[in-house]
Amino acid sequence: MVLFYSPAIEQDLTLPEDESVHCVRVLRKQVDDTIGIIDGMGHFFEAVITEAHPKHCRVRLVEKRLDTAGPFRAHIALCPTKNPERVEWFLEKATEVGIGGITFLQSRYSERKTVKTERMDRILVAALKQSVKALKPTLQPLIAFNAFVKQPFDGQKYICHCHPGDKPLLNSVCQPGTPALVLIGPEGDFSEEEVALAEAQGFKAVSLGDTRLRTETAAFVAAHIIELKNQGV
């Protein structure tokens, strides 16, 4: 069944304009056709079209189901990459595999100072539909590294950087059952001051393995390791 995204479907029983266009113009759905809807807040709906309007498609909800996937305990904080496409694939892949939240950091050596959250939101929604999930990861737009690491986080806190030092494998130290937040350094890495500040705030330096990874690869690999730890938990 085709899935559509409508965050406020329970309130207004109407698909957003872009989803209405896709449903009615592109897929030629008609009155009485049944469609699937996700609200991004963890609910699947089965709905029947009551008005096949090409911009404001109206529906009647016939079934509501809670998404049983997750809980997804990985929270990844990374700096936007120079090439936005690289972070965009991280968003897509991490959503497919399962991630709880994503935060974009403004750190000293960040290559990019802005993020297009609207475009990122569309990528998250497409990945939700693709992987048949109804709960959208939280997406926190740019926040200063120093401010973010001082925020409370109820769970395990790790930092990945390339400075020398003895770092255990995330795959060895990460514990299942509780949320885990991992900070991923930018192309230019975190500064020594940033690493020291994070460690003072309780972040443990970890390694993702004996290889040099791109920022977005490291972010995905960290998210996947945490998800694997929590599989079947």
Next chain:
Amino acid sequence: MVLFYSPAIEQDLTLPEDESVHCVRVLRKQVDDTIGIIDGMGHFFEAVITEAHPKHCRVRLVEKRLDTAGPFRAHIALCPTKNPERVEWFLEKATEVGIGGITFLQSRYSERKTVKTERMDRILVAALKQSVKALKPTLQPLIAFNAFVKQPFDGQKYICHCHPGDKPLLNSVCQPGTPALVLIGPEGDFSEEEVALAEAQGFKAVSLGDTRLRTETAAFVAAHIIELKNQGV
């Protein structure tokens, strides 16, 4: 140190034309400059430029070192995706994380019948340089599914498909220390006949987790799970 790729460097002491252009024209390296070279067969070289020719840059090898990374035990066999870019990122990411071999399958419901191995080879080489590895994964161009699954493979053999059935998690059953081959279904999945044939050849059906993954995401996730199992082994 900048890394260049030259498969036959020990024999001819010359960089290939594209690498010569990059070294001499783009980076303006000159006689007596020191560069790094990988041969894709597991060797790092430190070399000094003896002739800064823009098309046939000649060098003198001053050091040879074996790549200690790996052995990478993951072998992934997948069908080329409709959109080639999706398989290309799999190649890049899997090489960064560490993979032994990649095979492209021609299966009943494959979306695409051809692969551009030359372009893929360039992607592998770029990922090797990026992640500072000297051993290039083996890349086997298109082979018929039925022929491939009958080939001998000295290691664990798994198949990922979306047909119903009780499938253990790859992360639970995969054993470290021996190579592991995973077949990844195309967008249209493997046919029931293909699954039956593979199982008759000793492939065990496994799950990558409780989520629906795109072909290339599944391929990467499988490769990463096997690499994680073998970390520090």
